[in-house]
Amino acid sequence: MTIPVDPSPPGSAGPQGAPEPPPYDPSAAMSVRGLWKRFGQKIAVHGVSLDVPRGSFYGLVGPNGAGKTTMLSMATGLLRPDFGTAWVQGVDLWARPDEAKATLGVLPDGVRLFDRLTGRQLLAYAGMLRGMDKATVVERSNDLLQAFDLGADADTFVVDYSAGMTKKIALGSAMIHAPRTLVLDEPFEAVDPVSAANIRDILKDYVSGGGTVIVSSHVMDLVQRMCDHVAVMAAGQVLAAGTVDEVRGEQSLEDRFVDLVGGRQHSEGLSWLRGS
Numbered sequence: 001m002t003i004p005v006d007p008s009p010p011g012s013a014g015p016q017g018a019p020e021p022p023p024y025d026p027s028a029a030m031s032v033r034g035l036w037k038r039f040g041q042k043i044a045v046h047g048v049s050l051d052v053p054r055g056s057f058y059g060l061v062g063p064n065g066a067g068k069t070t071m072l073s074m075a076t077g078l079l080r081p082d083f084g085t086a087w088v089q090g091v092d093l094w095a096r097p098d099e100a101k102a103t104l105g106v107l108p109d110g111v112r113l114f115d116r117l118t119g120r121q122l123l124a125y126a127g128m129l130r131g132m133d134k135a136t137v138v139e140r141s142n143d144l145l146q147a148f149d150l151g152a153d154a155d156t157f158v159v160d161y162s163a164g165m166t167k168k169i170a171l172g173s174a175m176i177h178a179p180r181t182l183v184l185d186e187p188f189e190a191v192d193p194v195s196a197a198n199i200r201d202i203l204k205d206y207v208s209g210g211g212t213v214i215v216s217s218h219v220m221d222l223v224q225r226m227c228d229h230v231a232v233m234a235a236g237q238v239l240a241a242g243t244v245d246e247v248r249g250e251q252s253l254e255d256r257f258v259d260l261v262g263g264r265q266h267s268e269g270l271s272w273l274r275g276s
């Protein structure tokens, strides 16, 4: 497919000849329509439309390079789409970004934090950026430091945190303003099993209170156990989406994923590695 060199502004329908996406779902926590992104010759996201129901725990899975991070970045206002847009709680994110982003908490992939702040200062910074008053920021920061088991390191610089601790303080920063939707790119990466179980409990509790979680992960078993909905992405497109039971059918999610995505590599090509 030929993509125009000069992209139309976000919200436009898509490249010439692309099918018109269906109307967005105003009741969804997030409704993504016709998102496209090209980097040079590479089309990273290829006309993605997706509805995330309110109150769902939504998993986004796909092989490396499938376009998950690019899609989530466009759906949360971090990366301008070539085409398409996302509605968050019924608000067009690219048309009314301030209003839409106020309802979102985002843990981006490979996030660069202000790591010369301590964990406590970083949470305070995130809260104040969201316009919260100081007393609430202090109270919630203490609760978050406790919940993420970072109390003993609250006054350590984030630059000196481990990868898992950094992930947890970034997650806390995404939650401090009590957003209605949390979008978390690989939240469990580098996190130890006990902390991961704590985070899962926190997220489950958040969902049972009416919040929506969208989480990208490579860990199928985790997604199958934790999420009620899932979308499988590959090569910039959504191959299947729905409840976890709808998508996996009679199979495990992992087997279904491999069926959908294909690409099991056999190791004959590395015969030199055997018996070395």
Ligand SMILES: Nc1ncnc2c1ncn2[C@@H]1O[C@H](COP(=O)(O)OP(=O)(O)OP(=O)(O)O)[C@@H](O)[C@H]1O
Residues within 6 Å of the ligand: 039, 042, 043, 044, 062, 063, 064, 065, 066, 067, 068, 069, 070, 071
């Ligand atoms: N800033 C960029 N410049 C050039 N290419 C990019 C850029 N960001 C992503 N890509 C390319 O777009 C494709 C999709 O990348 P993306 O990071 O969205 O995949 P992903 O599904 O999140 O992968 P992973 O599971 O490995 O994190 C890849 O081929 C990647 O190389």
